[in-house]
Amino acid sequence: MEPYRIGIVGCGGRMGRMNLATIVAAEGCVIGGGTDRPDSPVIGSDLDLLAGGEALGLTVGDDPVELFAAVDAVIDFTTPAACRRHAELAAQAEVVYVIGTTGLAEADQTAIDQAAIQTVVIQAANMSLGVNLLQAVTEQVARALDADYDIEIVEMHHRHKVDAPSGTALMLGEAAAQGRGVALNDVACRARDGQV
Structure with missing residues (x-):
């Protein structure tokens, strides 16, 4: 072959x-x-x-x-x-x-x-098996914890990173939002956004 x-x-x-x-x-x-x-x-x-x-x-x-x-x-x-x-x-x-x-x-x-x-x-926003498992767990945890719990994603990257938030952070945010039954864009509060 x-x-x-x-x-x-x-x-x-x-x-x-x-x-x-x-x-x-x-x-x-x-x-x-x-x-x-x-x-x-x-x-x-x-x-x-x-x-x-x-x-x-x-x-x-x-x-x-x-x-x-x-x-x-x-x-x-x-x-x-x-x-x-x-x-x-x-x-x-x-x-x-x-x-x-x-x-x-x-x-x-x-x-x-x-x-x-x-x-x-x-x-995929991230090809790592570990991050994809984290995505699944994030959705489950967000579903299990009620609105009394805030969800926050904080990330750090090398200085050459051009997009913020990263695809991985957005992927995790989407998973958390799905677990809560809301749209990420409706609830997200971002400190940085866009090409940096």
């Missing part, structure tokens, strides 16, 4: 590099290609070297259309605007589209939902 070819958009970023390294170390899949924004200093770099592996001759490109046409799946931890465009490309190419991008606006999510009609879309 042929190895599964996985492409990475935003491969020069923090998560892009981590995803590349994970693919290099994994069995049953190979790096099928990678792109970054046109002004990125990694354009033309060897993808495997970027991932900490040995040079194999695949270089970082700047054309996501070519990438989506050449792979079986694409992993995306880029920006909301780029994610919206990538969702359209995934639908056109009918490749599996894995999204870890957070800070999405309603229009971004609508584009992703439309792509999911035509192709497989896997989306």
Whole structure:
């Protein structure tokens, strides 16, 4: 059986590099290609070297259309605007589209939902098993404790974090709100919001 070819958009970023390294170390899949924004200093770099592996001759490109046409799946931890465009490309190419991008606006999510009609879309604000278990427990605890208990989510991130609150904080907030039977937007009180 042929190895599964996985492409990475935003491969020069923090998560892009981590995803590349994970693919290099994994069995049953190979790096099928990678792109970054046109002004990125990694354009033309060897993808495997970027991932900490040995040079194999695949270089970082700047054309996501070519990438989506050449792979079986694409992993995306880029920006909301780029994610919206990538969702359209995934639908056109009918490749599996894995999204870890957070800070999405309603229009971004609508584009992703439309792509999911035509192709497989896997989306999570946090891919960690532990955080996803915490999400389930948060909903249960919020349901069990009555309105005499306040729920507060406080987070701390590295200084390069661009969206606030984080996708993980929003995911936990949604779980707590669902447990309480309310809409998060109706009850949330945020100290910081937006791109920072």
